Structure formats: C-alpha cells, structure tokens
Amino acid sequence: MALLLGVALVLAIFPVDFLLPHAGGPWAPQGDAAQHAIAQRYFIGDAWRWPPLLALNLLPPDGLNIAFADGIPLLALPLKALRAVLPEGFHGIGLWYAIAWTMQPVAAVWCLRGTGERRLLPAVAIALAASAMPAFINRYGHAALTGHFTLLVALGLYLRLARGQSAALWGAAVLVAVATLLVHPYLAAMVLALLAAVPATLLLRGDRGWFAAGLGLLACVVAVGAVMAAFGYLGAQGDGGYGDFALNLLSPVWPWRSWFIGGLVNAEVDATGHGGWEGYNWLGLGLLAGLLAVAVLAPRDLLRALRHHAGLALVLLGLTLLAVSFRVGLGRGVVLDLGAPPGFLEQFRASGRFFWPVGAALLVGCIALLARLPRIGPVAVLLLGAVQFLDAAPNRAAIHAWAATRMPWSVDAPTLRHLLAGADSVAVFPTWPCVPKPDTFGDHTRQLQVLSLAAERPVPANTMYVARWRGERPRCDDEAAMARPLAPGELRIILPGARSGPPPAACQEVGALLACRGP
Template identity: 30%
Template sequence: MINTHYKKNAFIIPLLIAICVFFYVCGPRCLNPSNIAWLFDGDSAQHYLGWAFFRNSPWSFPLGLNPDWGLENSSSIIYADALPVFSIFFKCLNFLLPEVFQFYGLWFLTCFILQACFSWRLLSIFKLGTTLKFFGTFFFTFCPVIFMRLGGHQSLTAHFLILWCFCLYYANLEKKNAVEWMICLSLTVACHPYFSVMCLSVFGAFICKEFFKKRDVQNISNLFLLIILCLVSIVLTAWQIGLFVGTAAPSSDTGYGFYKFNLNGFLNPLGSSFFLRTQAHGGGDYEGFAYLGVGLLFLIFFIVVLDSVNSFRQTKIFIKKSLPLCIFLFFLLLLAISNNISFGNWQLKLYSVKAGSFLQTFRSTGRFIWPVWYFLILYAFVLLQKALNNHLISYKVTVIMLTSFMLFQLVDFHEFIHDNVRKVLMNNNSLQWGDQSKDWDFLRKKYSQIRLLNNPGLGYHKWRELSLIAANHRFKTNVFYLARSDSKILSERKKLDESLLKSGNFDQKTIYVLSDEDVNKIKQEVTTSQLIIKLDGFNLLLPIGL
C-alpha cells in the first residue's frame, strides 16, 4: 500500500537542494527587491509594470482590478501576468515597501523550494529510500522546462503546482487532502490559468480513480462535494483576481497549432544542450520545450532496458496503478501536440480552429506537455526503487550511476544557464530603462494622468519607458501592454482624440503625449495657457502650463 506520509524533519534536504539549484541557476542579484534591471526585456517589463501600477492604485472589488494602467483599456493584474498571488499579498504590505520593489526573484526562490519539497513528498509516497529521494528531488528541481521561463515568463515557473497535484492524486480522499485540492487548484488560477488546465486534468484523474475504487453512496457524495467545493474555490479566486473583467479578445487571435509540442521535443534541446545538437523544429515549438537532458535520457533508457528483461512487469504495474492519470495525461499530450502534428519539419494539419474558441484562448498548447515530462521522471525513479528492492541492481552501482547521470545533467545545461539564464537574472544595469527627469515630480503636482493621443495600443514602441515614468511618479496612463486588448475601444478613442486635437478642449488634469506630426498640426493653435515641451524624448502638451 502506498504510504501517503513523509517525515517532517526531512524538509532540510529538499530545502538545501532547492537553495543550491536556485543560486546555481539564477544567482543572487534577482533577490534584490530594488533591482529591476533584469526585468526590462520582453514580457518581464509587462509583469513588473503591472505590479508597479497595481501597488499604488486604490483597493477595488474585485481585488485584482488594475485601473491605472490603461485607463479605458485597463483590466486586471492577471492580464498583465503580474502574478496575482504575490501582487495582492505585497499590496497589503505596500506601506512597508521601498519606492522601487520587485518580488520576482523571491518568487523564483519560493518556486524552487516548493518544487523540491513536493518532489520529496511525491517520492516519499512511493517509499523511495533517502538516497533515491535525494537524486529524484534534484532531477525534479534542476528542471530545464523551468529554466526556459525564468527570463520572461515569471508566473509560469510555478511547476510545483503540478507536483502537488501528483502528490494528491496518489493520496486517498481525506479531509486534509480535500482542503489541499481546494488551495492548490485556487492557486493555479492565481498564478497562471495554464496551470489550471493541467492541474484540473490531474484532479479529474483523481476523481475517476476514487470513483472506480469505491462506488458506494458515501464515497460518491464525498467526491461530488469535493468537486463542488473545488469549482467554487476556483471561480471565486478567478473573480477576485479579475479574470472575468471585460470581454476583450486575446491580443493576438493566432497561435494555436503554432505554439505546440513537436514529437521530437523530449530529445530536441533547442540550443540548451552541451552534448546534443538542435534538431529540426517549427518556429513556435519553443513553447513546447520538453528536452529531458542527457542525464535523464540515460536514466529512462536504462530503466526501460532493465524492465524489458522482465517483460516490462514493473512498468505495467505502475501504469495500472496510475491508469486514470495516464489517460488524462494522454489527453494533455494531444492538446500539446495541437491540430498541427509535427515531427521535426514534417507537419500534418488535421483541422482548423475558429477565432475566439477555447483552443485559441489557450493557444500556447505546447505547455501542456509539462505534466507528462514530470510523470516520466516519476516513472523512472519508482521503477529504479523496485529494481533495488528486487536486487536487480546493487545499491553501490545505483549511487555511482545516478551520480554520473546528475553530473551529465549539470554539464549538459551549464553553458545554457550561464549564457542565457544567469546573464539575464544577474543584470543590474538599470540604465536600459532610461533616465527620468526630476521635472516629472513637479508636473505631478498639477496633473494626475498621462494620455497618449492616437494610442496604437500594443503597437506603441515606447510603452515600457512611458509606463515606468507614469508608475514611478504615480500618474494614471492610457498606455498599456496586456494579454487582452479591445480594438473597438482603441478605435473609438482615436476618434475622440482627433476631435480633441481639433477643438483644443484638453482636460486640465491630463498631460498629453503627442507625435511629431500632431505637434506640427496644433502648434499654431496652442493658447497662451497651454504649453508644448519635450521631456525625456516625449512631446508633451500641458493644458495649464508648468
């Protein structure tokens, strides 16, 4: 019988593994809450700015609304990928925080610690020895699919949620575990909705397992109650973080079938390996990155060969014990592959998807391969323990082999970590955000918001710089960069802006940012009370002057 308990005093081993992996991969500089230099590039700027506006905006209901970033185009922190679970928590402590504060380095450390702890717990359920739990926890924590997200998709590093669900799947239906399911599934929404799909799949497998194990009235009632409680928890969490705010479509209605898992994904390093070359792949296959690493490939190959001697007896036992989970993981695999089956450069498109559908909402389906990736590691270590128990391999050989595989894994990813991950996270040059004049503080005494006229939305190339100016000096602004945008609102606002430029009836509490073309249009019509200046590279119209 599977043991669902693990020793509390064993926390120190996974903690040490997590801390070592974190500092090896990330380095210490991202832990500095005042260092935002490494958050300038790509989506990282969006995540930080979403938090920067949210922390200084008044509390709202739902809690996750973020009205100051985007104004009429605004939505909530979830659509800025600003990690709602941390954003809401630290907003409660905002009165204690410095003027510049980022929590993403702390979030990474938290993720690594929880990744290691749930790995240890999962392996403990299968009664693995301490040595195998040590190596297993390392391979779960030294995780290349997480490394690929550290430089730009901070909220997608919460892979511990997948392992937590695995722990709960292999446990029995108890009151304590029911509460954990509610908390875990709620956190998936508060971290990133992609995790909700993955973890709900594991939850569905758990419900099926428990249903077929015992189909009496009491058990069915308990399962039904658990489903209701979990769904209510998810909906309430989604409501409070602002997931249901607005009806805007995704910023891009393409991607499904492009951001997919390639069938060579477990073997294709996409430039991350020291030993293996990048294989043929599609342009969006990086979203389905699932390279196992040379160390894990050797381990899984060894386990498969070892079990084949015994007609795959232990594999069959493990799959039978995990059958509902295997079925649901197979469906996640199909989602990851998408409608565009590909192996290297070869592709076969099976069907088309309408714009605005569920599959276009979760268009980066390649990410759904992650639970399958972790299941392969679990399979390898469970069967290795069985081989030890059955004396098919000695303890000494096992330790030597796992140590070798661990070293291969470290060497395989060392160069990629050094040149790509650490290079970003160890950056402390904040000058790339641009200098900000002290005159903004003076302007803040007269004006409360900054409005970009004829705002193109996501196409505005200086959204980072202007948004940071607004956030640092507590202006509201219509400039934004969000996962959801409404083209109708932008189109209607452009008509109002054109009328505004013709009438000259500018709001006296608003600083207007003009293009060079707009400046030439109105400079002859500016009244004596109005003033056009250039500040930090922006043309500003001040309705009531300085």
C-alpha cells in the same frame, strides 16, 4: 537538502537588485517582465477595490484586472497589504522567481514521497533533476509560468488521494487549485487535470471511492470557478491562435541547450513558423536515459504502474494531445492538419505548455521505479539526477545572463521622471492597440519604458499592454483622444509613431518623444 539547493540556485542565478527592485533604477525592464512589473506596481499603489484584483489607476475609468497582465495575484495581494513597509516602487516579480526556484526541488521531494519512496538518495536525485527540468528553467521573462512547483504539488496530491482519500487532502487540493489560479490560469488548468486523474484512476481500478473522488474534484472546480467569478476572470479573451505555439513531436527529444549533446541542434524545433519557445520541452539527458533504463530493466514494473495509474496515464495522454494541437508538427514541417479547432480551444494559444505536467510525471515515475531496482537502484537514480543537473547548465547560464542583463533606457529616464513627478495623469500615444505590428523594438518598447517610469509612483495611465481583456478587443481611437485639449495636470507623451507635424507650443522634445503638459 532540497530547500538549501533551491536557495543556493536563487543566490547563484539572480542578482539582488533583480530580486528586490526599487524605484529610480538605472536600467530598463524588458518585454513581458516589464509588463508584469508595471501591473504589480500599479496594483500595489492603488486603493483596495472590488473585484480585488482591479487597478483603477491603469486604463481608467474601467481599470485593469492585473491577472490579465500576468501580475501574479497570489503574491501581489499580500504585497499590497504590506506596501507601507515596502521600498518605493517595489514589485514582486523578481521575488516570485526566488519563490519558484526554491520551491521546485522541495515540491519534487514531497511529490516523490507520495509514491512511498522516502530514502535519501532518490530524494537527492529528484531535487537535482526537478530543479534542472529544461521547460521549468526556460520560462525566464514570464515569471508566473515558472511556478511549476504547483504541478508537482498537484501530482503529489494525486498520488496520496489515489492511495487513500480524506477530507483534509481534498481540502488541500481545493486550496492548491485556487492558489494556482492566482498564479496563472494555464497552471490552474493543468492542476485541475491532474486532480481529475484521481476519480479516473479509482474508477478504472474498480474502486468505489471514485464517486467520493468525483465530489472532491467537483469541489475544486466549483472553488476555482467561484474565485474566477468573484475576482473578475470570467469573460476574458485573448488573441487566439491555438496551434501556433504547439508542442512539436520531436520537442521532448530535441536537445536544445543540452550540455552534453546540444551541439547537435542550433535552435528550438519549430514547424509552425512562430518559433519553438512555447513548445520547448526537452526532457533532459538524465531523464531520457532513466526512462530508457526503466523500459529495459523493469518493463513489468512499468506496465504494472501504468495499469495501477491508468486514469493518470489517460489524463497525461490527453494533455499531450492538447499540447500537440490540431496542427501536428514533426521537425520543421506540419505532418497533419486537422483544420479549425473548436472555439473554446482558442483560449489555449500557447498549447505547448500543456506538456509540462507530462514531463513532471515522467520524472517522478522514472525515479520511483528506477530506485526500486535491486542493489543498483538508489545509485542509478542519483546518477540520473546528476546527469540531468549537469545537462541543464546551458539553460541555467541563459537565465542568469537574462537576469543580469542591464539594458539602458531607450527614453530619457531622468527627464521623464522629473516630468512625471509633477503630473496627475499620463497619456501615452500611440496606445497599445494602435502600435502597428510587428514593432518589437519601436513604440511598443518605448511605451513599456514610459509606463515603467510612471509605475514607480504610480501615475494614472491611459494605456497598457495586456495578455487578455474582457469584452471586445480594445480598439484604436488615438485620433479622437489626441484631439482633446490637455487636461489639468495631464502629461501627454507622444511617441515617434504618433508624431505628425511641428510640436505644439505646450510640448517639449525629450529625445525622440514629445512631452506635453496640461495647465
């Protein structure tokens, strides 16, 4: 049932041409989704290299590690192996949404079984509720981060390992941790945190198995670190800003896009001035009602579960504090500012995401405890799942509208495709480091659209929008680069922000752009 639910949601929400894209499309990809698709297309179209995630046809001569452009290496690697049978210009960003939405309810049922609950109605309830978790649905535009099923799998492994360890289970944990890293590093950090709860829980129980669990956790950390080193992750850095995109203390109960009570608010809650999207963690009316029911009807069972899983409770508390950050927001204001955080925390700019495992654990624990109530338990959790599913209707409508949006090209796509077909390389100016901020709908968008067109072949390109980079932040050196003569086979695209004076003789007007061709 969970599998069928996931497939049905995929078919209802995502258009076929979104799931299975091809070159030559009449509509333009937008925002972060365009970045991810460009990275995958360039990677799939390039030769195999070492490190394995390197696309040398982007940002030559050093190339781009597609993990730094959120290209979902776990899916990109097998797609690259199958490129001979894929349609021209195919990428797997839409396909990943299908995988994530299908796996979410399936992983939730598997996780619930780790609590010992194997009855039908609780399984149906958690499948419905997990597929309707608002923080999961609200990740449209960022495909990799829809992989919340990895958190449910890790939580299911914790529940089984805390009950009885085995080499097979820890081997599975190693594979899950590495695979999650190849989805997104944020999710991998959360998975490792959940696995760290195993030795913590066993130690607090006085169970001698905590040492073996510590070795199992060490194996997971070493495996993740080895893959990071081999695949070129180490040394990456981003823009910083820990605390800018944090969890607001009201976010779990702030009913933005709630079908039942969403009319009480008109936007995400935000205290930092950066918008509340990254910290959006509305738990859903069904889950909140279920948590209240457990607290009122089964307080002793709740306290017993907290004592039995004390290590997990501490890990979840730590993740919540990390999500809240050093600038504690309550409603529209910051109520506590602890000053500058330690430097290593700057890697977690979008700290509000770290509440996702907490929401998953609350859901699984709530349904497991509520289902055990005499007589009413199974029916109560089914009602919880149904309310949660209905409450998420506005969120599902929003992601469907996003996936079905067909934005026209803001550049002359047919002409640029014709020019790119005869080019050996493309140089776009201004390059990404030189686009002034803010530039939401200007040269940054045009740059992504030109790169989206170039990626259909793909044509080697000089620039790319990246989330992270190795070494120093890329510097703007467009003036020197544009002064160089056009190389043979080079197509130089000059966006409005880099134009000055009359167009050179080798250039032609292409809408608001200049297209210059080398000899």
